[in-house]
Amino acid sequence: MSDCLRLIALDAEDLAIISANLQDSLIKVADMAYLPHSKRFALVAARFDWVAAAEGKNERCRAGLHFERVLRATCTGFDQNAKDACLNLLSVVYTPKDPPAGHVTLTFSGGAALRLDVECLEAQVRDMGPRWTAKTCPAHRLDDAAEPQAG
Numbered sequence: 001m002s003d004c005l006r007l008i009a010l011d012a013e014d015l016a017i018i019s020a021n022l023q024d025s026l027i028k029v030a031d032m033a034y035l036p037h038s039k040r041f042a043l044v045a046a047r048f049d050w051v052a053a054a055e056g057k058n059e060r061c062r063a064g065l066h067f068e069r070v071l072r073a074t075c076t077g078f079d080q081n082a083k084d085a086c087l088n089l090l091s092v093v094y095t096p097k098d099p100p101a102g103h104v105t106l107t108f109s110g111g112a113a114l115r116l117d118v119e120c121l122e123a124q125v126r127d128m129g130p131r132w133t134a135k136t137c138p139a140h141r142l143d144d145a146a147e148p149q150a151g
Contacts, residue, residue, distance in 0.1 A: 005047070005063065009123040012094045015104070018125050019092040022065065024048045024138035030083035032114075034073040041073055041116050042066040045089065047127065048138055058134040063127050067104060069119035077112030087112055088138075094121050 009015040025045035032043040047063035078085060087108040096102040100120035107113050 003052075004127040005049075006126045007124070009094075010121060012096075012121070015092055015094045015121060015123060018065070018123060021050070022047060022063070022089055022092060022125065023050065025063065025089040026060075027087045027089055027108075028083070029078065029080060029085045029087065034070065036070075039070050039119075040066055040068055041070045044128070048134060049131070052131075053137055058137045059131045060134045061127050061131040062129045063125055065123065065125045067116055067118060068122040070116050071119060072117040073114065075112070075114045077108070077110065 005021055007014070007018050007021065009018050022045065025047045027043055027045045031045070032041075034041045043065050045063050045065065046060045049057075049059045049061065052059045078087060088110075090107045090109055091105075093105050093107070094102055095105065097117075102118060102121065104116040104118055104121065104123070105113060106116075
């Protein structure tokens with residue numbers, strides 16, 4: 001898998017690159033976990049490959065994302081017990097609080113969000129497994145009321 005995505009983030013600029021690669025990923029609530037004893041938050045997503053889309057191929061693949069040194073995870077706009085619910089990831093942003101500590105915010109369509117309080121930013125994303133053809137290419141209208149369309 002030579003086209004396998006593998007990235008790490010240790011600062012806000014690194015995380016912006018991960019965010020761009022994960023935009024429009026689909027994530028089931030059941031595929032997210034906060035492990036307080038390990039200070040880790042992890043998720044598995046169906047990542048839309050925007051690089052392949054630029055070459056005319058609409059593909060998705062499983063991707064694992066995890067954050068280390070997580071002190072707390074809080075969510076809004078979705079039910080953590082609705083394990084089959086699917087969220088569409090729009091962005092992942094790091095906001096320094098008392099450097100190197102800060103917040104990582106994962107923003108989803110429909111007003112849902114997840115906030116991680118971190119000792120410092122330490123994240124990694126990696127593709128895991130084969131690709132498949134996406135039903136559609138995600139599209140975004142430019143007005144604020146629009147919801148992204150997921151494939």
